Amino acid sequence: MQDENREEQTPVPGTEPAAPPVQPPAEPEEVVSWYVRPDRAREVQDCYVQPRPMPAVAIPKAEPEKKPHSRRGLWIFLIVLAVLVGTVLGVAVVTALRSGEPSDGGYDGGEDASSIVDIFGGDIPTISRADIDPSVRFYCQDAAEEKLTIQQVYAAVNPATVLVVAEMGEKASIGTGVILTEDGYIVTNAHVIADGQSVLVALADARQYEAELVGFDSAEDLAVLKAVDAEDLPTAVLGDSDECWVGDTVYAIGNPLGVELRGTLTQGIISAIDRRVTMDGKAMTMLQTTAALNNGNSGGPLINEYGQVIGINTMKMSNSIADAEAATVEGLGFAVPTGRAVTVINDILATGAFHGIPSIGVNVAEEQQPDGTYRPVIDSVTENFGAEAAGLLPGDVILAADGADVYSNYDLLRARRAHIVGETITLTVQRDGQTLDVEVYLYPVVEE
Structure with missing residues (x-):
């Protein structure tokens, strides 16, 4: 399973232009590791x-x-x-x-x-x-x-x-x-x-x-x-x-x-x-x-x-x-x-x-479809992000983004990268045999 942004994300409160009235969740703690020399108490990185x-x-x-x-x-x-x-x-x-x-x-x-x-x-x-x-x-x-x-x-x-x-x-x-x-x-x-x-x-x-x-x-x-x-x-x-x-x-x-x-x-x-x-x-x-x-x-x-x-x-x-x-x-x-x-x-x-990296707010996994192609399938929807507000659900198969076919998480990432915070991305999804076009508002995220 892959996150569409590859990292855990949390919306930034107060920076969304004309955002839907949702409350941001608490910021998660993230452990970041780096090399520390055994004889020093700080990282090697010194100079730009x-x-x-x-x-x-x-x-x-x-x-x-x-x-x-x-x-x-x-x-x-x-x-x-x-x-x-x-x-x-x-x-x-x-x-x-x-x-x-x-x-x-x-x-x-x-x-x-x-x-x-x-x-x-x-x-x-x-x-x-x-x-x-x-x-x-x-x-x-x-x-x-x-x-x-x-x-x-x-x-x-x-x-x-x-x-x-x-x-x-x-x-x-x-x-x-x-x-x-x-x-x-x-x-x-x-x-x-x-x-x-x-x-x-x-x-x-x-x-x-x-x-x-x-x-x-x-x-x-x-x-x-x-x-x-x-x-x-x-x-x-x-x-x-x-x-x-x-x-x-x-x-x-x-x-x-x-x-x-x-x-x-x-x-x-x-x-x-x-x-x-x-x-x-x-x-x-x-x-x-x-x-x-x-x-x-x-x-x-x-x-x-x-x-x-x-x-x-x-x-x-x-x-x-x-x-x-x-x-x-x-x-x-x-x-x-x-x-x-x-x-x-x-x-x-x-x-x-x-204003930050935009996020759709879904975790996806690439799964093979009946026609033999692979598509990103929503595994989970992050609370208080645009995907939840747009009504996307776990199990939705993402077929396209902004009209371009999507066959992998990389395709979805590339489509999202064409946008900035505050814009919307159009996702075409398949659910229970029906095809839906959904407008998803892109929230900013905080990266630890």
Whole structure:
């Protein structure tokens, strides 16, 4: 038996837009295990890819009061970029970049590159807000039939991988982003734009755009930007992270240590699926990879062998200063899987913020039908979720979702993933020889 969300769920009270008048149940307790070194009292996880605090709270649609600020950091970046484009990369360029004190732009010798930081704190960015666009919706695509060479993967995705520079007055934060639409919707990490006052994105072909903030979510460490007046941009394809297997070859493209190493390609494998990584008491469900990730890779793509983005690189494990003499931590990088990221991105685009993973509220088991096909059959209905309010019952056979045939729990999951909290999904079910179409309201859930 499988839960349609794979985890036990509880609706979030007070966040349902125009929700049916039902009361949420008490939150269940869930045991989460992780490795703890026998000589330590805490987890190994120490450092995010970019050691910057993430903004603590997202305020959608509100235009923050703009503060006067210096543009010295931005001008420093522009000068450096111009030199790079002219292929003159010398010591003066590196020094200029570091004099801007980029929070993710390289190691200047003044602090340990693997120090522990609080990534869930930080101020709300004052970046100009872009208008939300509910008509824009992203979906994960199936893998192609033929795998690409590593050179083909790089040629396909590098043009859509951008350098993200968040200006913070006298310094700048440097990270990576992925272009999703030709008119400039870009996904990156929330901690890349934390404390930012303005954002500049630069493409591999040297084009540059000012960017506005559509929205972000700190807990998911994802942010959506909109390049101003952009058109005809190269785009990346979102693949389905649920199709990944441990051992699959993957690649990462990003800007490790800042501008001078921008567009770096690294290779590795998928080490684990649905890895629950706990940092500062907060758990995130991630893809684990051996592809090398370093400061500046934040927000960049994790790519499969078909040239599709299957994750947004977010963090890595590393030794802290206190662990300098302990065993070296290598090859432990983590990315937000696209199967989860698309829900966050779509919600941000539609509402300016993320309201949680939507849930139908059923547990299903795949069972063979008289015609020989397999279909999800409802095993149980969760109290106070949309399925119960819609009248779904144990034993109902799910034939279709939003008009598309459903043969597995995966098909049902994919259909639900196309929605956000507050929307409804149409399920076609068979009960006692009759076929019914049922509208199910999607509640948000809390994940421990």
